[in-house]
Amino acid sequence: MIKILRYTEYLYLGVAFFSLYKIYSVWNVDRQHAYLFIFFLVASIGMFLFRRNYRKKFERRQRDNHQ
Numbered sequence: 001m002i003k004i005l006r007y008t009e010y011l012y013l014g015v016a017f018f019s020l021y022k023i024y025s026v027w028n029v030d031r032q033h034a035y036l037f038i039f040f041l042v043a044s045i046g047m048f049l050f051r052r053n054y055r056k057k058f059e060r061r062q063r064d065n066h067q
Contacts, residue, residue: 005055012048016041 019041027034 005051005058009048009051009055012044012051015044016048019044 019037022037023034023041026037
């Protein structure tokens with residue numbers, strides 16, 4: 001279960017890097033799409049941090065219960 005949570009964290013980082021690439025590639029061509037990808041970048045970084053915090057709390061809780 002914890003490995004799945006860790007992989008989803010990295011999926012959010014993948015979305016963030018893809019969004020950063022798209023922002024860079026379409027900035028001078030289509031600003032509306034660039035702004036959309038800025039939103040995706042911010043949301044995916046926020047979700048990465050949220051999921052990471054949740055996973056660490058879950059690991060701490062499991063470790064404390066097993067001792």
